[in-house]
Amino acid sequence: MSKQFQFKLVLLGESAVGKSSLVLRFVKDQFDDYRESTIGAAFLTQTVTLDDQTTVKFEIWDTAGQERYKSLAPMYYRNANCAVVVYDITQSASLEKARTWIRELQRQADPSIVIALCGNKLDLAARRQVSQEEAKKYADEEGLMWTETSAKTGEGVTEIFTAIAQKLPLTAPSASRAPGAGRAGPGARTGVDLNKQPGTQALCFPPGPLWASVLLSFL
Amino acid sequence: MDEEYDVIVLGTGLTECILSGLLSVEGKKVLHMDRNDYYGGDSASLNLTQLYRKFRPDQEPPTELGRDRDYAVDLVPKFIIASGELTKILVHTDVTRYLEFKQIAGSFVYRDGRISKVPSTEMEAVKSPLMGLFEKRRAKKFFEFLQGWRDDDPATHQGINLDRDSMKTVYEKFGLEPGTQDFIGHAMALYLDDDYITKPARPTYDRIILYTSSMARYGKSPYIYPLYGLGELPQSFARLSAIYGGTYMLDKPIEKIVTDSDGKFVGVTSGGETVKAKQVIGDPSYFTGSDDGKVRVIEEGKVIRAICILKHPIPGTDDSDSCQIIIPQNQVNRRNDIYIAMVSSTHNVCAKDVYIAIVSTIVETDKPELEIRPGLALLGPIYDKFVSITPLYTPTSSGKEDNIFITRSYDATSHFETVVDDVHDVWKRVIGSDLVLKKREVEVQE
Numbered sequence: 050m051s052k053q054f055q056f057k058l059v060l061l062g063e064s065a066v067g068k069s070s071l072v073l074r075f076v077k078d079q080f081d082d083y084r085e086s087t088i089g090a091a092f093l094t095q096t097v098t099l100d101d102q103t104t105v106k107f108e109i110w111d112t113a114g115q116e117r118y119k120s121l122a123p124m125y126y127r128n129a130n131c132a133v134v135v136y137d138i139t140q141s142a143s144l145e146k147a148r149t150w151i152r153e154l155q156r157q158a159d160p161s162i163v164i165a166l167c168g169n170k171l172d173l174a175a176r177r178q179v180s181q182e183e184a185k186k187y188a189d190e191e192g193l194m195w196t197e198t199s200a201k202t203g204e205g206v207t208e209i210f211t212a213i214a215q216k217l218p219l220t221a222p223s224a225s226r227a228p229g230a231g232r233a234g235p236g237a238r239t240g241v242d243l244n245k246q247p248g249t250q251a252l253c254f255p256p257g258p259l260w261a262s263v264l265l266s267f268l
Numbered sequence: 269m270d271e272e273y274d275v276i277v278l279g280t281g282l283t284e285c286i287l288s289g290l291l292s293v294e295g296k297k298v299l300h301m302d303r304n305d306y307y308g309g310d311s312a313s314l315n316l317t318q319l320y321r322k323f324r325p326d327q328e329p330p331t332e333l334g335r336d337r338d339y340a341v342d343l344v345p346k347f348i349i350a351s352g353e354l355t356k357i358l359v360h361t362d363v364t365r366y367l368e369f370k371q372i373a374g375s376f377v378y379r380d381g382r383i384s385k386v387p388s389t390e391m392e393a394v395k396s397p398l399m400g401l402f403e404k405r406r407a408k409k410f411f412e413f414l415q416g417w418r419d420d421d422p423a424t425h426q427g428i429n430l431d432r433d434s435m436k437t438v439y440e441k442f443g444l445e446p447g448t449q450d451f452i453g454h455a456m457a458l459y460l461d462d463d464y465i466t467k468p469a470r471p472t473y474d475r476i477i478l479y480t481s482s483m484a485r486y487g488k489s490p491y492i493y494p495l496y497g498l499g500e501l502p503q504s505f506a507r508l509s510a511i512y513g514g515t516y517m518l519d520k521p522i523e524k525i526v527t528d529s530d531g532k533f534v535g536v537t538s539g540g541e542t543v544k545a546k547q548v549i550g551d552p553s554y555f556t557g558s559d560d561g562k563v564r565v566i567e568e569g570k571v572i573r574a575i576c577i578l579k580h581p582i583p584g585t586d587d588s589d590s591c592q593i594i595i596p597q598n599q600v601n602r603r604n605d606i607y608i609a610m611v612s613s614t615h616n617v618c619a620k621d622v623y624i625a626i627v628s629t630i631v632e633t634d635k636p637e638l639e640i641r642p643g644l645a646l647l648g649p650i651y652d653k654f655v656s657i658t659p660l661y662t663p664t665s666s667g668k669e670d671n672i673f674i675t676r677s678y679d680a681t682s683h684f685e686t687v688v689d690d691v692h693d694v695w696k697r698v699i700g701s702d703l704v705l706k707k708r709e710v711e712v713q714e
Contacts, residue, residue: 091365091511113510120516122307122503124366127496157337240368240495241350241486243359 053096054219055106057128061154062135063146064117067169070200071135072109075210080201097207097214105214107131116150123157131163131213138168138197141178144187151191163216164193165209171199273299273515275698276536276543278522278550281309282498282684283675285505286691287549289361290703292512299543300509301536305519306499307506309551310658310678313340313499313617319575323654330652333577334619340497341575341617343656344678345609345626347372347491347592350482353688355492360705363504370615372491373588377455378595379447383584383646386455388488403445410442410452414476430470438469446598452476454596460605460630460680461597478685491592491683497617522554525672531562533671547671547698552661555674564674565661570631571680574640575654576647578623582610583648589614592682595642604630606643607682630680631657666697673698 060068073079076095096106110129115121134150136143147166154164166188168179181197188195194212198205274296277288285307288300306312314322316329316336329336348354348369358364375386379398387393399407416424428438439449453459457475464472482490494500510516517538524537525548535544555564581587593608600606610625611617618624627643636657644650663674676690695703 091362091507111511113507114513115507115510115516117515118517118520119305120518122506124496124500124503124507240370241492243355243364243369243492 051102051104052219053104053106054217055108056130056214056217057110058107058131058133058213059110059125059129060112060133060135061116061147061150063137063140063143064114066135066137066140066143067200068133068135069111071133071167071169071198071206072111074200074203074206076109078203080203082201095210097211099211099214099219103219105217105219107210107214126154126157129158129162130217131165132158133165133167133209133213134193135167135169136179136184137170138179138184139170139173139176144168144179144184148187151193161218163213164191165213166193166195167209168195168197169200171197171204172201271297271543273297273543273545274547275299276301276545276548278302278536278548278554279309279675280304280307280502280506280518281551281675281678282311282502282505283687283690283694284309284549284551285502285509286357286688287675287694287698288514289363289505289508289512290691290695291698292509292514293361294699295512298509298514299517299545300506300514301517301520301522301538303519303521303554307518308343308499308502310553311342311344311346311498311502313342313497315339315341319654323656333622338613338619339617340499341624342498342611342626343573343575344498345573345607345628345682346498346678347493347609347683349478349490349683349685350485350492351478351490352482352683352685354684356705357688357691361505361508363508366504366507367500368495369492370495370590371486372489372493372590372592372611374585374591375455375489375491376585376591376593377451378593378599378642378646379450380599383593385586386489388483398451399448403448406443407448407452410438410444413442414473417473428469430473431468433469434466435469435472436465438472439465450596450598454605455594456480458594458682461603489592493590493611493615495616497611497615525555527670527672531670547673549673549675549694549698551675552663552677555663555672556661563664564672565663567659568662569660570636570657571628571660572631572636572640572655572657573626573628574637574644575656576625576627576644576650577618577652578610578625578647578649579621579651580648581612581623582608582625582646584646585610593643593646594682595646600642602629602639603632604680606640607680608643608646609682628680668697 062068070080072093076093093109094106096104098104132154134147136147168184185195196205196209198209275291275298277284277298277300280302288298292298306318316333316339319341320327320329376383377386384396384398385392387396413426418424453464456479457472479490520538522536522538526534526537526542528534533548535542552565585591590611595606597603597605606629608625608627610623612623613620625647627640629640633639660677660679662676667673673694675694679686692703
């Protein structure tokens, strides 16, 4: 029997390091040189197939610009299973910023979160300011996954998401804890669904309003 | 910060965040700022560190309360009424995708020294001590009348005109006892005082229908509550605003509201820099001091709120993991009801085996702490208590003349209906037309 697991993945990193481009490449296999900041998408989803039996669906949250002025809400980190922290290999300051985000994740996110450090803009390696050795050493010290990518050429992009999928604990379907579209099946969610139309049992009181059932049982 | 915005929004309380989200969706260029380094303003939920920093700056949270991050303590005790206007906005804007809700387990009402559950099942109704047998029959006639009412069918009106006759007339027609009137007016219509009795019956009719349809929706109580606390609500609307291009800045003290020689809004000064915009919307706390001698907000009263940390559920509630308790004013010789709102680890707002109850009422005397005693007395031993007395501000003008639009403080009601009223009111003042909620197509790629 095939199994699908769903995980919430959050993107972090300084503005203009290519967070949205990375996701756009992964989800739609597109790239746009003059891409404006993301508008209008609550989150994107993409599925990675691990083997015949197993697929992993990522619910990918972009920062929507809220990272710029110390304004990312705790909600963003809430129940994140994995994070991709992006820096720009041509800007050494962006790795410093990535370190700050990783500290923030270690403070705010679930301790079991899988974190990948990702040096983007590999197509601009000629202007490299961050060496592979430096980034890898830091990633090893902090126990992070690490790779370099180019959202522009697509190099390394699918690989990093697949590597994350392989590292996530696929123990039980209940691992799909991410809120949102993919609340898998009945029982996955203990709460109430606001989109559900009100009480079916109340509908057997036509043409009166739904509340009649409660009152009549009360009396 | 040299850009010019359509609207600057000050404060990230729920009212401001809903407005910011709706304005951004509408295509307005929004800059949203808050003096605090957290979201939510007066409607925030705080972790332990933030809670102590706010109420006891020189004290560390006790370690026995557990992990800081497990806490999301609401500053304002409110629940979401299931079939109410906030639910509509949550669904229409699709911010429900960021939130998960649970029911509040029960609603209780205080009568003659003890609390009883507002019945939600037939079994509970049979056992309920709230009415005697004959009174239940009279009440049944009353509820059947409300249920059967059709505006366009005079045969259902039984000689009553909801728009003209007072609620007193309606109560008398059905011969309902004062205790039953307390129950209907305070535990179901959720009036805070008895002023409604002499007014036309229509709004009370509407409120009873809202209550009962909300009760019917999920079954246990008319209320639902977001996991991780009410502070998730402003955060979710802030994210909505951000994904539609809204710019967010927290931790920005606002030094000055800049106006021109005609008194019209020009911009906001923060950190020595002035950002310009056509309009400003803000919560009253940003407008209490006035740079130009103008009084922009006035105090309409005060609310006292006592956040109580308990190590046990509230006695007499069948160990409910969450509840509302209403103490009708008549029961304790007051003008305004006392409310208790309690949530717990079931709602991911505190550590396991901890319960957070907030006792609140509208202040009537110069000793407000004594006024909430009947509420505190129902809680059992209180581990710790954080008391605030908050002025309720309302704007002095519509803002149409100076482009300064001010929201209202969070009132003493137990739900968010008045917050949504305020959103509609401010929207109309800012935009000039009614807020129409359209179902938004949301981009979710599969």
